[in-house]
Amino acid sequence: MAEHLTGISVFVEVARTGGFTSAAEQLGLTKSAVSKAITRLEARLGEKLFHRSTRRLSLTAAGESYLASCTAALDILRDAEAILGSEEGCPSGRLRIDMPYAFGRQVIVPLLARLCRAHPGLQLTLSFTDRIIDPIEEGVDLVIRFGQTRKGAGLMTRTLVELPRHICASPDYLALRGTPASLEALEHHDCIVGLRRGTPQRWAVRSDGEERLLSPPPTHEVEDGAAIIAMAEAGLGLCQMPGPLVRDQLASGALVAVLEDFRGSDVPVQAVWPGVRDASPRLRFLLDRLAEQARAGHFS
Numbered sequence: 001m002a003e004h005l006t007g008i009s010v011f012v013e014v015a016r017t018g019g020f021t022s023a024a025e026q027l028g029l030t031k032s033a034v035s036k037a038i039t040r041l042e043a044r045l046g047e048k049l050f051h052r053s054t055r056r057l058s059l060t061a062a063g064e065s066y067l068a069s070c071t072a073a074l075d076i077l078r079d080a081e082a083i084l085g086s087e088e089g090c091p092s093g094r095l096r097i098d099m100p101y102a103f104g105r106q107v108i109v110p111l112l113a114r115l116c117r118a119h120p121g122l123q124l125t126l127s128f129t130d131r132i133i134d135p136i137e138e139g140v141d142l143v144i145r146f147g148q149t150r151k152g153a154g155l156m157t158r159t160l161v162e163l164p165r166h167i168c169a170s171p172d173y174l175a176l177r178g179t180p181a182s183l184e185a186l187e188h189h190d191c192i193v194g195l196r197r198g199t200p201q202r203w204a205v206r207s208d209g210e211e212r213l214l215s216p217p218p219t220h221e222v223e224d225g226a227a228i229i230a231m232a233e234a235g236l237g238l239c240q241m242p243g244p245l246v247r248d249q250l251a252s253g254a255l256v257a258v259l260e261d262f263r264g265s266d267v268p269v270q271a272v273w274p275g276v277r278d279a280s281p282r283l284r285f286l287l288d289r290l291a292e293q294a295r296a297g298h299f300s
Helices: 002-017 020-027 031-045 061-084 101-118 171-177 184-188 225-233 243-252 281-295
Strands: 050-052 057-059 093-099 122-128 142-146 155-163 165-169 192-196 203-207 210-214 220-222 239-242 256-258 267-274
Touching (some): 002 061, 020 031, 093 101, 093 281, 101 122, 101 225, 101 243, 101 281, 142 281, 155 281, 165 203, 165 243, 171 256, 192 225, 225 239, 225 243
Parallel strands (some): 093 122
Antiparallel strands (some): 050 057, 142 267, 165 239, 165 256, 203 210
């Protein structure tokens, strides 16, 4: 049975990392040991789990089905260990969390730091990306993102809070180019827009009582939220950002909000995690604490 469980763990890691070499590095095994473990598992199951070629490794249909079952089973085992290894109310174990650069560093990390001080059994692995990622493919427990996330196979979502968005620019820019009084006036302005997978992001606005997505002139296209704000402060154009990210700049006067009468609906901050059932106890604990902090206004 122990050998069977080892084979399953090796299979899941190979599927997650996409290769024998990378899986071996993660597991602390040799590439040969990983290859033999997969061969024995395929022989025991009587099914080919991977398509092998000199350039790439991919799951067969049987492999994809088996991976879903194995992932769910390993989650159950990890949950059982977490419960046995923790006192009630004292979560322990590692959580891998991915979040947007600016929002993560400015808002989420301070909340996580306080949580870890109160619960030293928690261990975090944090990564920061503004692009959309698949938590299953990336091997993370939780992804935090702005906007509605489309539920995919094996993905769960929870809205933590909704935040206002502001179109804003520096006083120097507005003094030079004028303050736009209508959405149509944006066509005559420089705009700094987010970039996701090579596509300029649209701005959410309200016009004639209706919500719509506006495509402003993409004078500058930037993937990083903090860089967008820095460029706006430098007088390079207008930007639209969630309130918490420009709160200090608006308060200090480094940025000025414009077109507030056309402000669109608030943007949701969503938690996304892999799972075909409820979240693990420590992830559920983290989600509940983040939701509490959001309700208390600490995301704003």
